[in-house]
Amino acid sequence: MSRATKIVATIGPASSSPEVLERIIRAGVDVVRLNFSHGNAQDHIDRAVLVRDTAKRCGREVAIMADLQGPKIRVGKFTGGKILLEKGSRFTLDAECELGNADIAGLDYKDLPSDVKQGDRLLLNDGLIVLAVDAVEGSKIITTVVIGGELSNNKGINKQGGGLSAPALTAKDMEDIRTAMAFQADYLAVSFPKSATDMELARQLANVAGAAHGHKPALIAKIERAEAIPALAEILKASDGIMVARGDLAVEVGNAAVPALQKRMIRMARDMDRVVITATQMMESMITNAVPTRAEVSDVANAVLDGTDAVMLSAETAAGKYPVETVEAMASICVEAERFEEMKLERDFVDKSFTRIDHSIAMAALFTAHHLDCKAIVALTESGSTALWMSRHRVRMPIYALSPKESSVRRMTLYRNVRPVHMQFSNDRDEALKQAEILLVKNHALAIGDSYAITCGEPMGAPGGTNMLKLMRVNR
Structure with missing residues (x-):
């Protein structure tokens, strides 16, 4: 594989069959995302088994990345399933409303009137409808429609500028963490964290749930x-990586602010030795079309040029008509963008000091x-x-x-x-180096x-023990 940038793909109804899943993996998927906003525990367990077997x-x-749902901040359901909001009309959100209509809607998040x-x-x-809050009366939020449109059941709500008090981890998330640890999800994505404390709590819960399986x-x-x-x-310090989740973020901070924030987040993650997904x-x-728009091609390419570790597909592969073609198109964009990356290794090392032997060896190898x-x-x-x-x-x-x-x-x-390869090491260093070369050839x-540079640690098998760099040439 010549592609450096990785691809995360969400699986769902369009990609859960063994045949389609195999095709998207062969097309270049590196990480499969299981969206815990949909399906039940057994659905996710079955899909995880299928992913492992297919890979x-x-x-x-x-x-496998298990993506937690997070707090549901949504309107309730409507008689008839949807309504049409007209600009300038009055509309009420009521935490006690059971079934909404053209004048009022219920709330899944009952504390919204307090926020x-x-x-x-x-x-x-996703920001397509805008309401101005005129008053809060008990369980009711009285609003005026600023931008109208069609509103259907269970659509999300954001507050411009943020400020909602909903916790990042709900009771459902805590149960889903146990499910994810049962099939040993490699990555756990936490939705809507506001602080390092949210991530520290998630890690504690995941480590406890994973202990029975020897998994973190x-x-x-x-x-x-x-x-x-x-x-x-x-948040970066408390995490192993971040996802630049541009949907809800754009709604809260404004669309125009997101591109610069994306570049900043990618740069910060790389500087702090964390991974980043865009x-x-x-x-x-490509949910409905067989080819991407030129704007989408530029979007993916710019994320690659920014230095993102991975680009992610959501509904495109979960529910779209062209899941395989989408992965193929994304992979080709990544490869082409990488051809024009600026190499600045010397500048990366200016004014940098390394206090750990293993880190110094990694930089010396580069x-x-x-x-x-x-x-x-x-x-x-x-x-x-x-490798990180x-x-x-x-x-x-x-x-x-x-x-x-x-x-x-x-x-x-x-x-x-990074191209990861599974290999059992010999306890003898020279034998391990020989095995590695044979396997790669x-x-x-x-x-x-x-010629190639190879790093390892002595004694073999000790985590954090990389202390040797050797320059080799394949002679056989």
Whole structure:
């Protein structure tokens, strides 16, 4: 695989059959997202088993990301299923309303009247409908329609500028964490975190639930609340990565603010040795069309050029008419964009100091392999940390990360430019290096005459013990 940027794809009705799932994995999916906003626990368990079996049949390493629903801040249901709101009309949101009509709607989130005041603006259905709050009377929010349109059952509500007090983790999320740990999800995506505390609680719950299975997932913070922006550094420290979730975030901070925020978040994540996924409407038109728009092509390409680890597909592969074609199109855009990436390795190291031996070895391997124009960089790694550090910098050669731990191999599928490979290590260093070269030659990653840089740790098998860099050439 020549592509460095990874692809996350959501599976749903359009992609849950063994045949389609196999085709999208072969087309280039690296991480499968299970959206816990839909389906029940058994649905997700069955799909996780299917993903594992299909990936094995394809000879691919594919991770699973369990994406928690988070708080449901939505309108209730309507008589007839939908209504039409006219600009200038009065409309009431009532936490005690059971079934709505053209004048009033119920609320799934019963505390919304406590979170808003006169003058606030509420944005419904991804911002397509805008309501101005005129007054709050007990359980009722009296509003005037600023931008009207069709409103159907269970559409989302955002407050412009943020400020909703709903907790990031609901009772449903806590139960879903237990489900995700039962099938050992590699990544757990937490919706609507506002602070590092939200992520720390999610990690504690996941570690407790995963203990019975000997499993600890990596945590992804979905940045979709306005409050998360000033707390971004703290959230990053408490997480293994972030998702630039542009849908709800755009509704809260405004569409125009999102592109610059996206660049800032990608840069911060890379600087702090965290992974980053760019998501939401990347190939939206391909839900119904066989080819993307030119704007979508540019959107994906710009995320790649910004340095994102992965680009994500949601409804395009979960419910769209062309899930396989969408993955193929996204993969080709990534490859083409990567051809024009700016290499700035020397600048990356200016004014940088490394206090850890393993981190220093990883950086030395990058720098040396880059200047010697090696064919590849190879890391023998238990935890995957060495490969993660290497993946934060752009080089033209691939990084092959060999690990005996299946959990580490799957986690590394999300790291940009890292090709994870499962391999059991010999306790003898020289024998392990020999095994690695044989395996990579067998897999056509290396050929006779190729030079490469390889890192490992002594004694073998100790996490965090990378302390050796060797320059090699394939002679057999």
